[in-house]
Amino acid sequence: MTPRTTPLSRRGLLAGGAAAxxxxxxxxxxxxxxxxxxxxxxxxxxxxxxxxxEWGAAARASARxxxxxxxxxxxxDLMRIPLS
Incomplete structure (x- = not known):
């Protein structure tokens, strides 16, 4: 899939690379x-x-x-995520 067709790119967030x-x-x-x-x-x-x-929805859709x-x-920052 090219960046032009992803949910994140529809918001113009892939241009700088950070949101990729x-x-x-x-x-x-x-x-x-x-x-x-x-x-x-x-x-x-x-x-x-x-x-x-919006970040979560776009990231999940792009990952899928x-x-x-x-x-x-x-x-x-400071978020705790269980590893089990």
Missing amino acids: TALAVAPQAAAAGARQVVLSHLAPADPAQFSDR AAGYRGRVTVGH
Whole structure:
């Protein structure tokens, strides 16, 4: 899938490369059998511009389009994520 056809790119978020994380990590996560991917340091980070809910939906859709079927979480500073 090319970046022009992904949910993240529809918002123009792939231009700088920072938001391409979901697309970049999805094939590796799928191949590794990862049950969860946590994305952090996403840009733009201003919730007024792109909310966590929008980030999560776009990241999940992009990861699914790239073949990943596990859980996708938008991380935050000091967030605790159980490893079990």
